[in-house]
Amino acid sequence: MIELPIERPSNQFLVRERDHRWLPALAATLMLAMLLGSLLFLVGWPRLQATSIHYDLIRLRAQVEELERQHRELEVTVERARSPELLARRAQRLGLQPPDPSQLRVVLPGGGS
Amino acid sequence: MNRRRLVVVAGLLAAAELVLGLRVVQVMVLDHDRFDRLARRQQQRGLTVPGLRGEIRSADGYVLAASVERVAIEVDTQLLSYPDLFARAAAPIVGLKPAAVSRRLRGGRRSVWLVQRATREVGLAVHRLAPGAVVLVPDSERVYPLHGLAAPVVGFTGREALRTVGRAGLEHFYDALLSGEPSRYLAVRDAVQRQIRLQRVRSGRAGFDLELTLNACLQAACERQLRATVKEFGARSASAVVLDPNDGRVLALASVPGFDPGAAGRTSPKNWRLRPAQDAYEPGSTVKPLVAAAALAAGVLRSGERFECRGRGITVAGHWIRDHVEPAEYTLDGVIAHSSNAGMVMIASRLQPRFFARTLSAFGFGERTGIGFPAEADGLVPPVDRWSQLSEASLALGQELTVSPLQLALAYASIANGGWLPRPKLVLRATGGRETSAMEANWRRRVMDEKLAARIRGMLELVVREGTGQEAAVPGYRVAGKTGTAQRARDGGFDHSHYVSWFAGFLPLPHPRAVIVVAVVEPKKDYWASSVAAPCFRRIAAATVRLLKLPPQPPAPQARGAVSTREKIS
Numbered sequence: 001m002i003e004l005p006i007e008r009p010s011n012q013f014l015v016r017e018r019d020h021r022w023l024p025a026l027a028a029t030l031m032l033a034m035l036l037g038s039l040l041f042l043v044g045w046p047r048l049q050a051t052s053i054h055y056d057l058i059r060l061r062a063q064v065e066e067l068e069r070q071h072r073e074l075e076v077t078v079e080r081a082r083s084p085e086l087l088a089r090r091a092q093r094l095g096l097q098p099p100d101p102s103q104l105r106v107v108l109p110g111g112g113s
Numbered sequence: 114m115n116r117r118r119l120v121v122v123a124g125l126l127a128a129a130e131l132v133l134g135l136r137v138v139q140v141m142v143l144d145h146d147r148f149d150r151l152a153r154r155q156q157q158r159g160l161t162v163p164g165l166r167g168e169i170r171s172a173d174g175y176v177l178a179a180s181v182e183r184v185a186i187e188v189d190t191q192l193l194s195y196p197d198l199f200a201r202a203a204a205p206i207v208g209l210k211p212a213a214v215s216r217r218l219r220g221g222r223r224s225v226w227l228v229q230r231a232t233r234e235v236g237l238a239v240h241r242l243a244p245g246a247v248v249l250v251p252d253s254e255r256v257y258p259l260h261g262l263a264a265p266v267v268g269f270t271g272r273e274a275l276r277t278v279g280r281a282g283l284e285h286f287y288d289a290l291l292s293g294e295p296s297r298y299l300a301v302r303d304a305v306q307r308q309i310r311l312q313r314v315r316s317g318r319a320g321f322d323l324e325l326t327l328n329a330c331l332q333a334a335c336e337r338q339l340r341a342t343v344k345e346f347g348a349r350s351a352s353a354v355v356l357d358p359n360d361g362r363v364l365a366l367a368s369v370p371g372f373d374p375g376a377a378g379r380t381s382p383k384n385w386r387l388r389p390a391q392d393a394y395e396p397g398s399t400v401k402p403l404v405a406a407a408a409l410a411a412g413v414l415r416s417g418e419r420f421e422c423r424g425r426g427i428t429v430a431g432h433w434i435r436d437h438v439e440p441a442e443y444t445l446d447g448v449i450a451h452s453s454n455a456g457m458v459m460i461a462s463r464l465q466p467r468f469f470a471r472t473l474s475a476f477g478f479g480e481r482t483g484i485g486f487p488a489e490a491d492g493l494v495p496p497v498d499r500w501s502q503l504s505e506a507s508l509a510l511g512q513e514l515t516v517s518p519l520q521l522a523l524a525y526a527s528i529a530n531g532g533w534l535p536r537p538k539l540v541l542r543a544t545g546g547r548e549t550s551a552m553e554a555n556w557r558r559r560v561m562d563e564k565l566a567a568r569i570r571g572m573l574e575l576v577v578r579e580g581t582g583q584e585a586a587v588p589g590y591r592v593a594g595k596t597g598t599a600q601r602a603r604d605g606g607f608d609h610s611h612y613v614s615w616f617a618g619f620l621p622l623p624h625p626r627a628v629i630v631v632a633v634v635e636p637k638k639d640y641w642a643s644s645v646a647a648p649c650f651r652r653i654a655a656a657t658v659r660l661l662k663l664p665p666q667p668p669a670p671q672a673r674g675a676v677s678t679r680e681k682i683s
């Protein structure tokens with residue numbers, strides 16, 4: 001195997017220079033990215049919030065329906081408990097009875113009767 | 114060769130593609146509707162769930178009927194892997210026997226209602242057993258928190274699939290108003306027919322609420338007193354009406370024996386009747402004040418005229434009509450106060466039959482009151498051309514005609530309020546959301562002038578002060594009223610074992626606020642109104658003044674030089 005002398009390129013004469021165009025390009029890219037980001041944020045965030053609120057609303061509506069159902073159940077329970085017939089029976093058991101009309105006294109606003 | 118093969122294969126492929134394309138056009142365009150329908154039938158099932166039925170409330174705010182949300186448990190039997198195991202687990206939760214649940218599941222139908230009107234908790238417990246096969250469908254249950262209170266007025270409901278429908282009473286009469294509008298659901302299923310979700314596609318509307326004029330506490334007091342009277346005298350039934358004579362509002366409408374609307378099927382249908390409005394009886398002597406009003410209006414009586422009632426009766430057209438008053442001569446006031454049959458027959462005989470009949474009609478007898486209740490009785494007033502020679506006398510004594518307690522209460526209301534026959538009001542208003550429909554109040558007609566009404570009021574006060582109605586007196590209040598003991602028509606005649614005891618009156622004078630009518634049907638131990646109906650009236654009147662907060666009245670001023678209503682004949 002014969003090795004031939006090869007002249008390799010050398011960069012010893014190259015002068016490294018700063019490329020002054022990158023800054024505006026970077027700035028423009030960043031600006032564009034920020035603009036796009038802002039746009040995405042402006043469009044996406046409200047939509048995200050709307051979706052989130054929509055789910056909250058569904059949950060709250062279900063909660064309202066459930067509470068209304070419970071309220072109706074409780075109302076019926078209260079009505080059962082305050083039934084005039086039931087109360088009259090309980091009062092009678094405790095020895096109470098309605099007053100005789102002759103026992104009624106009307107108190108007038110002035111204090112007389 | 115290769116090229117020819119290629120052309121053949123390409124041609125075949127093109128032809129196949131064309132066929133497929135044509136089929137796609139047929140399925141997607143030409144037969145679109147049919148396939149869409151088939152797909153919907155397979156994947157979706159519409160479900161109509163009735164709106165929550167409106168409430169019925171009393172004027173004092175008690176809920177007489179309400180609806181509460183429940184669930185109906187539907188089971189897809191084809192998706193149940195272990196039906197027997199499911200039946201054993203679900204039975205104790207829904208309160209059925211495992212064998213009964215198994216029978217339902219093995220009935221041969223794919224979709225089975227396991228139970229309806231179950232609480233949400235029960236529904237969820239069953240759903241947990243087989244989530245793929247159990248579907249909870251919104252349902253409702255009609256409840257009556259006060260049980261039997263005003264049950265014949267409120268009525269009851271029945272079921273038609275998931276729909277609750279009024280079967281009797283106001284539930285039936287106002288069914289359309291109470292029902293509301295149904296919600297529409299879509300049950301979406303997958304390819305193996307498992308229900309994926311229940312989606313509401315249209316929201317319904319709850320029914321309108323009804324607010325009644327009834328006072329629940331007064332109603333309870335009336336029913337209590339009627340029950341006590343029925344028990345004491347062994348009566349068949351009893352009715353009571355309390356109404357405000359000034360605007361026709363019905364404050365109580367009691368019918369005993371009643372029933373529990375939550376279990377109406379366990380009671381005889383006879384007890385479903387609202388007797389004060391749906392039954393009519395012979396009114397007996399309670400019509401005497403109306404006959405007196407007719408005689409005074411016709412001018413057939415002389416001032417201070419006395420009627421001879423010494424004979425303990427009177428003969429009319431060959432029939433002996435017995436009188437129970439002490440033999441004496443009575444003035445018109447005395448005839449009414451002591452309820453003299455002979456005196457009243459004499460007075461009625463002076464009236465023209467057509468005028469007499471018109472008077473009875475004017476007071477609303479023989480026609481429906483228009484209270485807004487199903488199957489209201491219109492009563493019976495025979496037309497003049499069918500009267501016998503005895504009819505005028507019989508009608509004057511409250512026989513040969515029938516009236517409902519409500520009709521009689523309205524006639525007495527016209528005496529109490531100065532001559533106006535009111536239109537009764539049972540439903541004050543129907544409300545639901547923002548819509549309100551007020552039931553309008555009005556008078557039906559004027560039946561007498563104020564002066565005549567005052568004169569009749571005076572007679573009726575005398576009945577309670579010194580006549581047959583003394584048992585109806587309420588201490589501290591001026592009460593007016595009239596007793597009535599009527600024989601009931603049985604098999605074409607009247608016998609001596611079927612009576613109706615009446616008391617109709619109002620209080621407190623001079624400005625009555627409540628008209629009360631009590632009718633006790635076929636009491637066994639005693640039948641005289643003075644001892645059966647009058648005490649019951651007094652107790653109801655006492656409850657009325659207490660609950661309506663009516664202040665006691667000073668005693669009635671005695672007219673100077675008042676003449677006796679009767680003169681004993683030695």
